Amino acid sequence: MAACCSWGALFGLYPFLLKLCADSGYQGPKFQAGLRAVCGQVNLEIVKRSDLHKVVVLPKRWIVERTIGWLNRCRRLAKDWECLNRSALAFLRWASVRIMLRRLCQASK
Numbered sequence: 001m002a003a004c005c006s007w008g009a010l011f012g013l014y015p016f017l018l019k020l021c022a023d024s025g026y027q028g029p030k031f032q033a034g035l036r037a038v039c040g041q042v043n044l045e046i047v048k049r050s051d052l053h054k055v056v057v058l059p060k061r062w063i064v065e066r067t068i069g070w071l072n073r074c075r076r077l078a079k080d081w082e083c084l085n086r087s088a089l090a091f092l093r094w095a096s097v098r099i100m101l102r103r104l105c106q107a108s109k
Helices: 002-013 029-038 061-072 085-107
Strands: 019-022 043-046
16 A cells, blocks of 8 residues: 555655556556556556567557667666665666666767
8 A cells, every 4th residue: 555655745746747658467446446546637547568479569558568678778676675665766766867867878879
């Protein structure tokens, strides 16, 4: 349930976010009820993976997979080393800032 509180804080800080894309692991009624209780105005879109044995690019899923790939390049995030959720979240934020700064610096060249 602590994850739902952080979702509520996220959507409270950024009220213009109206859609949450998630994979099929979050399609259960328990998650949807918790999401509705914390931030009722957010629409949940479940992006399902292709069951075929060939590569099919799905509309939103590649964005999530690409971002996770970028974050896993950070050595500290490659394995689950952290004992506290807040320290894991802090390292995740640092990795995200690093990615954003690199992209901003490349765009200005």
